[in-house]
Amino acid sequence: MDLLLHSAWRASAPYRVRIGLNLKGLAYDYAPVDLVAGQQQGEAYGAVNAQHLVPALEADGHVLTQSLSILEWLEETHPEPPLLPRVPFDRQVVRAMCGIVACDIHPVNNLRILKALAKLDVGQPAIDDWVRRWIGDGFAALEPMIAKHGDGFAYGAAPTMADCLLVPQVYNARRFKVDLSPFPALAGAADHAAEHPAIAAAHPNNQPDAQV
Ligand SMILES: N[C@@H](CCC(=O)N[C@@H](CS)C(=O)NCC(=O)O)C(=O)O
Secondary structure (H helix, E strand, O other), rough: OOEEEEEEEOHHHHHHHHOOOHOOOOOEEEOOOOOOOOOEEEEEEEEHOOOOOOOOEEOOOEEOOOHHHHHHHHHHHOOOOOOOOOHHHHHHHHHHHHHHOOOOHHHHHHHHHHHHHHHHOOOHHHHHHHHHHHHHHHHHHHHHHHHEEEEEEEEEEOHHHHHHHHHHHHHHHHHHOOOOOHHHHHHHHHHHHHHOOHHHHHHHHOOOOOOO
């Protein structure tokens, strides 16, 4: 299967998909989108993803958008190794962990939201506090879940979809200097997962468009 990922090195939504692809052992081509330069807003990228957001994954002539649904598609089309547990109640917990990051933390902290806040003359310190506040709220909900269900990784002893979401969100939290000391189970799981070779290969610094 021919796969082309439209990605940006530091952006967390494509980072999730890179982890998923790597965990499934799938090779893909990489098309960088420069978010700082606003390339996502251009006509060329709009023809790929009308929402003007990364990621987009081109797969055999289909264009897939929305990182969570791309991960679900990967799981359906490439079931091994599984990124969801077998038992429905367990799968639900993993999906709930993903939902906290993808639906409750990330959307209010996305680049376009921060740019909109800046236009309101809120000031950078207040914007940074905003980001930290929503990450902190989400992590406070995730911490007991990971403490209960984690066993090295966020859920159990092998990587799941929850790690695909958690690792990029913790990377982003560290960029914004979030104090992770109240979240030892969460930080421990993210750091452990980050050492997994497939997950390490998806790290922003290892991408062709990295600026480090
Ligand atoms: N819900 C979408 C979110 C995608 C998204 O917000 N991507 C960000 C990067 S993490 C983006 O492209 N931002 C560009 C912008 O805000 O202009 C997903 O999970 O794929």
